[in-house]
Amino acid sequence: MVWSKPGRGATHASGRWASPRASVLICAGLIFLFATPVIYRLVGDLLRSPNICALLVPVTTLVCVAHAHLMIQLWQPEKRGLAVLRRTGWRWGPVYAGAIALMTGLYFHAELGPATPLHFASAYADVPEVIALHLVYWAALSITVVTTVRECRALSIPGRPDLVENLKKALAWFVLALAFDLVNVAITAATIIGSTGPRRLDGLNEAAWLATIASSISANIALASQMLRSRRVERQDMATLQPLHDLVIDDEDDPWVVLAPRWTWAGFLNHRDLDDMIAEIGDGMGQLSPWWSPIPSAALNKLVPSCSNKDLGDDWDLTAAQVAATMLHAARSHSVSLREFPPPLRLARLPGTNIEPTAERHHFVRVAQHLTHPLVVDAAAIADRAQATSAP
Structure with a gap:
């Protein structure tokens, strides 16, 4: 760039990606709210589907991971070109959208009655659609989380080691949030397997939701700390x-x-x-x-x-x-x-x-x-x- 002509300069990278960051923060907050018993019941009553939050939480989690995946692309100069972003979108868009569409279809196809909030997996462990919904979610989450974490660890911004260090501090919290999502997967899987018999593992099911809440808190800390550090540097x-x-x-x-x-x-x-x-x-x-x-x-x-x-x-x-x-x-x-x-x-x-x-x-x-x-x-x-x- 040559500074030889007057005129308004280009927008810089310091705040260019504020929208994706805000979206991740909003998604993480929604996950926390949906996993809260009072909100769980309220949303179920409003939408006339008592366990709709059991669908909204995994859907929002995948949306949150998708936004994080996008941010990793935008933070790396060699990956944020329009052609590269388009190829990435064509490759990963169907994964996220397909998983969400399939989960939604399975949820509404299943015949579900009212269940105690946060006991969805244990209450319907014998419903094929519920099992399939969880399998689709686990597969999509595992693939996208592993990919996102790998790209987080490989983050590189030439000429800006200070910015990379700032981002990696925030990403450490985000990686922890993704790890809690995988803990939720493991506990929910154990709940479904253990609840197929005469005894329901409701307590274990509630522990899975605690992992989800811990994940949303970690994601909020990740984004908030990154924005605060960025503001201080600015x-x-x-x-x-x-x-x-x-x-x-x-x-x-x-x-x-x-x-x-x-x-x-x-x-x-x-x-x-x-x-x-x-x-x-x-x-x-x-x-x-x-x-x-x-x-x-x-x-x-x-x-x-x-x-x-x-x-x-x-x-x-x-x-x-x-x-x-x-x-x-x-x-x-x-x-x-x-x-x-x-x-x-x-x-x-x-x-x-x-x-x-x-x-x-x-x-x-x-x-x-x-x-x-x-x-x-x-x-x-x-x-x-x-x-x-x-x-x-």
């Missing part, structure tokens, strides 16, 4: 980016560059505010393009070899430092009303601008972190002196 990035924003944006000279105010009605920053700031920074850099000079980058290339790793620091990034020095020099040249540099003396494009849009936020943060680095300040000063000397 606030940190906005604080880091503010000096760079102030450097390249002149509200008086370029009021049209500044977008909507970056405070929501609730007083809390969100990912859209961060996206707006990144878009403004990109526009501001483009507005300073007539003063982009190759001198700061050349000065850095001469200064760096004489410095030790200790002087450079652990977070040293030459590309980000070159952009930071170029922006410092360009902003000063613009502020003192120097005439635009002749095209042959301008820098055609900034270093490191051939990056993916999803990496733009990380790149800008790195640039902002280097604005006050001594070498960057020295390189910009060298360029200022060279420009002053060559000025007519």
Whole structure:
């Protein structure tokens, strides 16, 4: 991406996938509600099917796993292309939809009378449709859970180890939620097998529902913790980016560059505010393009070899430092009303601008972190002196 033209920047990855995350959170909450005896009875009375929640819970669980499966695809750059997502949808869509349709058909085909809430498996252990419903659910859940967990463990986002670490912490809770789903499968299977005789294992059946509730709680913790970590990182990035924003944006000279105010009605920053700031920074850099000079980058290339790793620091990034020095020099040249540099003396494009849009936020943060680095300040000063000397 080259920041040479004004205009609204692209939406970034920080909050692009908020809808799937919210859907998983809603599904996990619904599972918890459906497995609660009071809600179980209430929904059964409203829909005139006493044990409908025994169908809604596995259906919602599969929907929840499907959303998680989708999120894993969207989090990995090499898998979220439209063609790849389409192939994934054609491959896994029939699995989820087919299982849900078959379970629904089996439930309504069975002749079921009222049963005590949470005793569905034990009360109807001798009904073929109920056994088949559970077998379909177990097969679909086992296949999709194993696939989702494998993709969770293989999660990789090039250039963003911090984001991967953040996601994997949340995914650990989600994997636990899926594990509880499999515990539910094992207990329910034992309930059905043990209830085929004269004695019903109602207590064991209730324990299976406890595993379902534990699963929904773990899923809620997974999504909530991930969103809270993301929000904390967004606030940190906005604080880091503010000096760079102030450097390249002149509200008086370029009021049209500044977008909507970056405070929501609730007083809390969100990912859209961060996206707006990144878009403004990109526009501001483009507005300073007539003063982009190759001198700061050349000065850095001469200064760096004489410095030790200790002087450079652990977070040293030459590309980000070159952009930071170029922006410092360009902003000063613009502020003192120097005439635009002749095209042959301008820098055609900034270093490191051939990056993916999803990496733009990380790149800008790195640039902002280097604005006050001594070498960057020295390189910009060298360029200022060279420009002053060559000025007519």
